[in-house]
Amino acid sequence: MRNNHSFTLLRLSYKFSAFVFFLLVVVSAVQAQDYQTTVAKNGEGIYSLLKRHGLSPSEHLNTFIELNKGKLGSNNSLFAGQTYTLPQQESASQSPASGGAIYPIFGKAYEQVNPIDNSLQGAVYYLLSGHGGPDPGAVGRYGNHTLCEDEYAYDVTLRLARRLIEHGALVYMITRDENDGIRDGSFLEPDKDETCYPELSIPRNHLKRLQQRKDAVNKLSIKHKGSFQRLVIIHVDSRSKGENIDVFFYHDQRSKTGKKLANNLQQTFKKKYDMHQPNRGYHGTVSDRNLYVLKYSYPPAVFIELGNINHFRDQQRFIQSNNRQALANWLAEGLQTDFKNNK
Template sequence: MKNRFSGQLLSLSYKFSLTLIFFFLSLASIAQDYPTTVAKDGEGIYSLLKRHDLSPSEHLNAFIELNKNKLGKNNSLYVGQSYRLPNKAQTTQPVSSGGAIYPIFGKTYEQVKPIDNALQGAIYYLVSGHGGPDPGAVGRYGNHTLCEDEYAYDVTLRLARRLIEHGALVYMITRDENDGIRDASFLKPDKDETCYPKLTIPHNQLKRLRQRKDAVNKLYMKHRGSFQRLVITHVDSRSKGQDIDVFFYHDKRSKTGKKLAGNLQQTFKRKYDTHQPNRGYHGTVSSRNLYVLKYSYPPAVFIELGNINHYRDQQRFIKSNNRQALANWLAEGLLLDFKNNK
């Protein structure tokens, strides 16, 4: 069954809209009774849901909403406490082979199957740069125009899909409901991107940044106490003669953000040492006074993926395999960060 909701991407293999869920819950609280269960010793929400044949990634938020006044710190359960269980009919159902459909990824990539639960409990907010009325940096490749917002978004979509495969809960803050993951070399620019949940992106830069910051911070407060990270992706614009490696920035006040950036940088260095040992890797980690880094609640990293005006860097973007490699390496860095902070 396909989801038609436009809300966040959820962990493991499911996507549903918080707004629609809350609507269903409001109706259900009037119209029906919910089954209940008693928490066992050592049991958390995930194991409790699995015990009742309910997918954690599909029913987690519904369970929390139903029992929000009975949960401990970090949504822990109390032994012997009775809890209400979500109704399966109220949320999306799995497709065959343990996957689920995410229309935001497009027809080719919409079915996502879990690989493992390595990122279970982790929450990521993904913001690709610019979008809507602002294409960001613009480069030329022959007769083709390369727009930053399209390539940053495609890499970010691929990253989101990868994180979900590893069990993370992922929110796409910058969204385009009809582009999906694209394998073409030259991505057609458009201006229909929105900001989560479905807000029109303003042209004014400060208003745009504030809109994204507000979306992230509101979600952060909902998940307060959980492991949360913000990942911002951009493409740089420099002279045609300057190629650059992938660079990572953090807010100077955030030790956790600095560690996050360092884990990503270490991953890229290791990857280049393995796959291109004679090339060398010069991407750095440094602090930067950027609005969203400064004012967002979760630890954050700002990533420059390359120079859209340099021929060699352009290969990093126009080849879909390279965009996927960027996403895979970023996901590996985030796996390392999660492991190092558990």
């Protein structure tokens, strides 16, 4: 029985559901290394301390108590000025030797994620790449190759997720693919096996698909109530072959925070274009739009269009992996600016 239990845990560690990974971390919490620590504030209890660090009390309370035996007062109270160990908040198996963690969803070449800094500690991001499952989204042609929006938007989103984690954020991939990982090829093979967090089949019906994603985000948002939260939705546009467009941003018209988020991202892109292509100019816009997920999701949100999948120059933005990584890096930098401006 004990051997079967160990085999089950080992097998689960390679599943891609964030929830399953979290369970594995909790089971092995007392053995993991390189935990982050924090100092309790005057009058602070475990619930408020965990929330301050973007951790759900309902999920992390018991692990926190186990990690801090001997440091707690009566009824598990905290002592102001005492240093406490925080439960691991990443949904991945830990890699104690490097101080990083293993995230199989990024694929073998990129699954090892090592921390750069804690500049986004306490931030929670929900990353939603467009379409997926039965819907490939916009489709373009490049020679004999078919370019599907869902594959390229997903690859950029994965790269963004990895970058945010490197800076200490807690990240949820809402659209997920267990097989793809980050891919460095130019022409990403389309498939239909994407799921919605945690492991839900994506429906064909457009409205049901949007409702499913909105519900996934909102359930997680409730769990992380009180934390800094943002929803980032990434798409690729489809226009005539002659229309070259820059990365542009939508927000819900009622959300001042969403507008500020979009502006922070847009200004980051403008700065990057001024730096790397000073004579080109950047014309990406920020505007409001009445989109379902923007309108009904709880966290402040931004909807990003990466370019025109039918325009030759825009296609270079997608098919070259270093350009996809640059998009992810610039988005991450804009999100860091947004975090700093709203702390």
